[in-house]
Amino acid sequence: xxxxxxxxxxxxxxxxxxxxxxxxxxxxxxxxxxxxxxxxxxxxxxxxxxxxxxxxxxxxxxxxxxxxxxxxxxxxxxxxxxxxxxxxxxxxxxxxxxxxxxxxxxxxxxxxxxxxxxxxxxxxxxxxxxxxxxxxx
Amino acid sequence: xxxxxxxxxxxxxxxxxxxxxxxxxxxxxxxxxxxxxxxxxxxxxxxxxxxxxxxxxxxxxxxxxxxxxxxxxxxxxxxxxxxxxxxxxxxxxxxxxxxxxxxxxxxxxxxxxxxxxxxxxxxxxxxxxxxxxxxxx
Numbered sequence: 001x002x003x004x005x006x007x008x009x010x011x012x013x014x015x016x017x018x019x020x021x022x023x024x025x026x027x028x029x030x031x032x033x034x035x036x037x038x039x040x041x042x043x044x045x046x047x048x049x050x051x052x053x054x055x056x057x058x059x060x061x062x063x064x065x066x067x068x069x070x071x072x073x074x075x076x077x078x079x080x081x082x083x084x085x086x087x088x089x090x091x092x093x094x095x096x097x098x099x100x101x102x103x104x105x106x107x108x109x110x111x112x113x114x115x116x117x118x119x120x121x122x123x124x125x126x127x128x129x130x131x132x133x134x135x136x137x
Numbered sequence: 138x139x140x141x142x143x144x145x146x147x148x149x150x151x152x153x154x155x156x157x158x159x160x161x162x163x164x165x166x167x168x169x170x171x172x173x174x175x176x177x178x179x180x181x182x183x184x185x186x187x188x189x190x191x192x193x194x195x196x197x198x199x200x201x202x203x204x205x206x207x208x209x210x211x212x213x214x215x216x217x218x219x220x221x222x223x224x225x226x227x228x229x230x231x232x233x234x235x236x237x238x239x240x241x242x243x244x245x246x247x248x249x250x251x252x253x254x255x256x257x258x259x260x261x262x263x264x265x266x267x268x269x270x271x272x273x274x
Binding site: 009033037038041062079081126 | 178
């Protein structure tokens with residue numbers, strides 16, 4: 001994997017830098033992610049909390065109760081709507097970064113597919129990686 | 138197909154109803170869609186504008202698409218959910234994001250488009266027709 005790496009939203013109003021290698025790359029089919037990702041899974045890169053730094057602009061947050069019963073705050077660019085990060089109350093040591101916002105997401109390797117229980121029947125499942133009906137633990 | 142069908146954003150501030158069957162369902166891997174859909178494809182449901190009724194006021198962000206023409210992407214300003222696209226080249230149609238439908242399970246994707254820009258790790262169906270760019274109509 002390549003660190004540090006950079007990314008931002010479609011319009012460029014928000015930019016970020018990640019200084020350490022991601023700890024995981026997951027494809028999430030939960031229903032909340034489907035809203036964010038247009039219906040197919042959200043491709044999410046888990047990074048340590050202190051490794052992510054927003055270098056330009058700021059995001060807007062929307063908080064909703066997640067499957068765990070704790071909250072998930074989804075951050076997006078208020079100007080162009082690009083979904084960017086999630087802040088997971090159940091796991092405050094991490095940021096969940098949407099892969100589509102990376103300047104170069106091509107080097108990622110999916111490690112796990114989660115929430116297959118709620119995947120749309122027409123969604124495409126990544127093959128050759130572990131799949132979990134809900135979250136991993 | 139269940140017609141009419143309805144949908145909206147994750148927080149409920151924007152709602153819509155569609156009174157006609159979708160004309161096509163595409164899985165779009167273009168780079169702009171990757172920003173919106175977290176990295177994987179955006180599942181796009183093409184419906185006639187005349188059959189589309191919107192309640193609430195989504196925000197708009199306009200980009201110049203690969204066709205060279207403006208394309209407006211609509212999202213909820215409160216929760217960030219991507220809702221629909223309005224390509225200027227197809228003013229009679231609205232391109233809904235499948236994830237925003239109340240029940241997207243009955244959709245049948247017709248084709249995978251913009252595979253030329255797909256991420257190497259994106260899961261792409263072997264069974265659907267593929268187009269390097271936009272589908273030929």
